[in-house]
Amino acid sequence: MVKIVQISDSHLGYRTRRGVTNKWAIQNYSKPYEQEIYDLFLKVMTDISLIKNLDFVVHCGDMFHHPSKYSSYPPPEPARRAFKEGLDIFFNNTSNQIPFIYVEGNHGIFRGYEYTPFESHIQVERYSNLHYYKQRDLLTAIKNNEPLKLDFPAKKVRFYLFPYFEFQDYEVYEAAYDNWVENQHPIGNEGNTNIAVAHGSAGDYTLHRKISSNDFDYDYVALGHEHGLKKLSKNHYYSGSLLPMNFKEINEKQGYLIIDIDKKAKIVNIEEISTSKLLKRTFEIIPIHPSPQHTSADLEALISKELNRFISDDGFDPKTAARLKFNFMGEVTIEKNWQINDMMSRIRRDCFSQPDKFNILQIIWKIIDISESFEDDISPGIIQDYILEHPDEEFKTFVSEKLTEDQSHFNVDKLSQLGMRALKNALKDMEKEKEV
Numbered sequence: 001m002v003k004i005v006q007i008s009d010s011h012l013g014y015r016t017r018r019g020v021t022n023k024w025a026i027q028n029y030s031k032p033y034e035q036e037i038y039d040l041f042l043k044v045m046t047d048i049s050l051i052k053n054l055d056f057v058v059h060c061g062d063m064f065h066h067p068s069k070y071s072s073y074p075p076p077e078p079a080r081r082a083f084k085e086g087l088d089i090f091f092n093n094t095s096n097q098i099p100f101i102y103v104e105g106n107h108g109i110f111r112g113y114e115y116t117p118f119e120s121h122i123q124v125e126r127y128s129n130l131h132y133y134k135q136r137d138l139l140t141a142i143k144n145n146e147p148l149k150l151d152f153p154a155k156k157v158r159f160y161l162f163p164y165f166e167f168q169d170y171e172v173y174e175a176a177y178d179n180w181v182e183n184q185h186p187i188g189n190e191g192n193t194n195i196a197v198a199h200g201s202a203g204d205y206t207l208h209r210k211i212s213s214n215d216f217d218y219d220y221v222a223l224g225h226e227h228g229l230k231k232l233s234k235n236h237y238y239s240g241s242l243l244p245m246n247f248k249e250i251n252e253k254q255g256y257l258i259i260d261i262d263k264k265a266k267i268v269n270i271e272e273i274s275t276s277k278l279l280k281r282t283f284e285i286i287p288i289h290p291s292p293q294h295t296s297a298d299l300e301a302l303i304s305k306e307l308n309r310f311i312s313d314d315g316f317d318p319k320t321a322a323r324l325k326f327n328f329m330g331e332v333t334i335e336k337n338w339q340i341n342d343m344m345s346r347i348r349r350d351c352f353s354q355p356d357k358f359n360i361l362q363i364i365w366k367i368i369d370i371s372e373s374f375e376d377d378i379s380p381g382i383i384q385d386y387i388l389e390h391p392d393e394e395f396k397t398f399v400s401e402k403l404t405e406d407q408s409h410f411n412v413d414k415l416s417q418l419g420m421r422a423l424k425n426a427l428k429d430m431e432k433e434k435e436v
């Protein structure tokens with residue numbers, strides 16, 4: 001029997017940014033939602049260190065939120081402190097006897113650099129039973145055509161490590177990865193328990209199909225990158241983050257897993273420990289359905305009614321203050337769109353200026369117009385930043401004017417389509433960024 005705890009996507013240092021009241025920094029200069037991620041991380045590190053007969057902990061990546069693709073800042077100091085404290089608790093309580101295995105994700109790495117915050121800011125060498133695998137180790141393994149594995153002969157367990165790598169970004173990487181991945185086949189090692197640990201997802205092409213499928217016949221595949229706790233197959237699991245980070249994640253489960261593998265009996269038993277239920281604050285999307293008949297006053301009354309639920313005698317409490325997102329979905333003209341934006345900005349200002357009354361941490365909103373169907377999902381809510389009513393037509397006019405000037409013979413329709421597609425992708429990326 002092998003007993004493993006799987007945790008992932010801690011994102012220490014994550015901060016809610018958009019539409020958040022900014023007056024309340026708590027201990028260590030951290031912010032409310034940031035702090036509860038630290039607190040929960042420390043609780044989980046304590047809890048798992050006390051599990052009887054535990055053999056291994058695997059962490060499937062994204063320990064820190066920063067740096068990332070969009071930010072080169074190192075993890076903030078309280079994040080580093082929480083991480084060190086978590087490791088100290090774990091290794092002290094387990095007398096340094098239980099290996100903690102980590103594969104690097106796409107967050108918490110200085111992209112394009114050889115070193116990572118684990119080296120520059122944490123001094124991981126202080127922790128002799130922390131087994132840390134970064135992208136550089138993977139690239140070296142690929143270059144040398146060697147497996148990336150970790151053996152524990154006494155326990156008859158072998159881990160196959162898959163740090164995050166965008167191997168499908170370039171054909172040359174993809175081919176090299178395809179070749180290398182055969183090294184990770186547990187063939188010849190069937191007498192031992194074989195476990196894959198990976199950060200990646202089929203959804204964004206960062207998880208190789210041989211890992212997401214049963215091709216390699218691993219006894220268990222521990223996955224990170226997707227933030228919801230989720231079973232992919234009978235022995236492939238995402239453990240998810242400890243808490244939802246954005247509004248997209250509030251309907252998913254978060255937690256960690258305790259996995260018992262009985263190689264001989266071919267039994268894998270998985271216990272899900274939910275941590276998101278420990279969240280002490282409201283984290284909610286509130287749908288509002290505006291119609292052309294609604295006046296501004298009508299809409300404002302609807303919003304007020306919702307906000308009244310968060311009026312508290314004790315006022316703002318950083319530990320319980322609500323995170324709210326209003327989704328306006330209905331027939332929304334451009335003019336109405338501006339009105340809603342105006343109104344919501346004012347309402348948010350009012351709320352945040354009365355901390356003795358409202359127990360609210362965050363108010364954001366999204367406006368989705370269902371009356372005009374632009375191609376795909378360029379809603380006025382997204383294009384308002386660009387003040388374009390019909391981006392596709394405007395773009396086409398722009399292209400045909402330019403082409404006439406240049407006297408070229410390109411296909412205006414085709415070029416417009418390509419341009420719009422590029423614009424949509426860019427907007428989707430920006431939206432994704434904003435959500436975090």
Ligand SMILES: [Mn+2]
Pocket residue numbers: 062105106107199224225226
């Ligand atoms: Mn990730």
